[in-house]
Amino acid sequence: MGEVRVVEEEEVKFEKPVVVEGLPDVGLVGTIAVSYLVDKLEFREIGYVESELFPPLMVVHDGELKNPVRIYGSDTGVLAILSEVAIPPAAVYPLTRALTDWFKERGVGLMVSITGLPVPNRIEIEEPEVVGIGNSKDAIARLKEKGIEVMLEGFIVGTYAVMLKECQKRGVPAVSLLAQCFPVYPDPGAAAAALRTLERLIGLEIELGELLEKAEEIKLKARDLMRQTSTSLAEMQKNMEQDLPIMYR
Amino acid sequence: MLEWDIRTWRHDGCLEPLYDIENRENEIIVTIDLPYVSKDNIKVYATEDVLEVMAEMRSAVSWERWGSIQRRITFSRFRKQIRLPEKVNPDEASATFRNGVLRITLPKVRRQVSIKVE
Numbered sequence: 001m002g003e004v005r006v007v008e009e010e011e012v013k014f015e016k017p018v019v020v021e022g023l024p025d026v027g028l029v030g031t032i033a034v035s036y037l038v039d040k041l042e043f044r045e046i047g048y049v050e051s052e053l054f055p056p057l058m059v060v061h062d063g064e065l066k067n068p069v070r071i072y073g074s075d076t077g078v079l080a081i082l083s084e085v086a087i088p089p090a091a092v093y094p095l096t097r098a099l100t101d102w103f104k105e106r107g108v109g110l111m112v113s114i115t116g117l118p119v120p121n122r123i124e125i126e127e128p129e130v131v132g133i134g135n136s137k138d139a140i141a142r143l144k145e146k147g148i149e150v151m152l153e154g155f156i157v158g159t160y161a162v163m164l165k166e167c168q169k170r171g172v173p174a175v176s177l178l179a180q181c182f183p184v185y186p187d188p189g190a191a192a193a194a195l196r197t198l199e200r201l202i203g204l205e206i207e208l209g210e211l212l213e214k215a216e217e218i219k220l221k222a223r224d225l226m227r228q229t230s231t232s233l234a235e236m237q238k239n240m241e242q243d244l245p246i247m248y249r
Numbered sequence: 250m251l252e253w254d255i256r257t258w259r260h261d262g263c264l265e266p267l268y269d270i271e272n273r274e275n276e277i278i279v280t281i282d283l284p285y286v287s288k289d290n291i292k293v294y295a296t297e298d299v300l301e302v303m304a305e306m307r308s309a310v311s312w313e314r315w316g317s318i319q320r321r322i323t324f325s326r327f328r329k330q331i332r333l334p335e336k337v338n339p340d341e342a343s344a345t346f347r348n349g350v351l352r353i354t355l356p357k358v359r360r361q362v363s364i365k366v367e
Contacts, residue, residue: 122348122350123280123345123347123348123350123352124347126348182282182350183269184267184269185267185269185280185282185350186282189348215284215349216284216285216349217284217310219282219284219349220264220284220285220310220324223267223282226267227267
């Protein structure tokens with residue numbers, strides 16, 4: 001009960017692969033960004049993650065039965081993790097532990113979570129800014145080397161926060177990229193900003209024109225996942241990200 | 250809480266938009282996500298306690314194999330009626346539409362006043 005299993009259907013053959021994770025969070029920034037990455041760079045499905053803690057559902061795509069939480073790989077040495085369902089709060093810790101154990105076994109060189117940073121004035125922002133968080137001095141140095149602004153203070157809440165911590169415990173270098181976003185609306189503009197920063201961080205080229213052209217279609221198609229995710233995030237006290245942590249120093 | 254989302258994917262060409270309500274000290278801010286909509290095609294009506302928004306999409310949006318029913322489904326407009334958490338003054342309400350999001354500011358009827366402490 002409560003176990004999360006990472007199932008590899010195709011062996012990971014790369015040394016020190018980069019993993020890009022886009023699990024549902026505010027503005028669905030990571031989900032939209034990683035879906036686009038997987039589609040645009042023609043990643044192939046290499047595995048999935050299963051658990052009794054996930055909603056009892058499967059997805060049908062082009063008549064084919066699929067798990068909602070899937071792992072993709074490409075010939076560039078980049079792996080991607082994508083979910084089509086909101087992660088229930090009870091599954092966050094077991095899921096991140098299972099994934100980070102797998103990252104350690106596969107010798108992952110860098111784990112990158114893509115997510116959003118909700119801002120109340122997003123409606124007025126044309127070009128969302130992106131900040132990074134690293135789980136070690138080396139990871140922070142990597143962000144700074146690429147000219148990515150680093151978050152200095154604040155609470156971080158959700159799967160990506162636990163993922164950073166679990167990677168830290170296992171010595172897996174990890175960063176999160178947070179793009180300014182709408183908290184409760186799918187935000188393809190923020191996803192594009194996050195992907196531009198990812199390009200700089202890992203030296204990948206991604207053509208972003210189609211993402212911005214199809215922004216309205218994406219917003220409409222993602223609305224149900226956005227609703228599920230908003231409910232799940234409220235349970236995780238996501239609104240704490242707007243608070244200042246107490247610091248004595 | 251799981252929401253039975255089929256209610257929001259109606260089969261009359263009308264779609265319920267995603268929306269958010271912020272209850273501030275002196276005003277209520279409602280934002281509504283309206284993809285495929287232009288400013289000129291939005292109608293907003295307000296009373297003291299109900300807000301109604303109707304918006305026509307620039308063109309109808311169709312999906313060939315929608316959901317488990319696998320039927321063609323077409324949407325051409327959004328409609329949402331929202332019961333407000335407090336009474337507002339609709340005559341002083343204002344609205345802006347930027348980046349596909351409608352933002353309506355509704356001043357509350359009973360505003361808080363500052364009381365001098367002696």
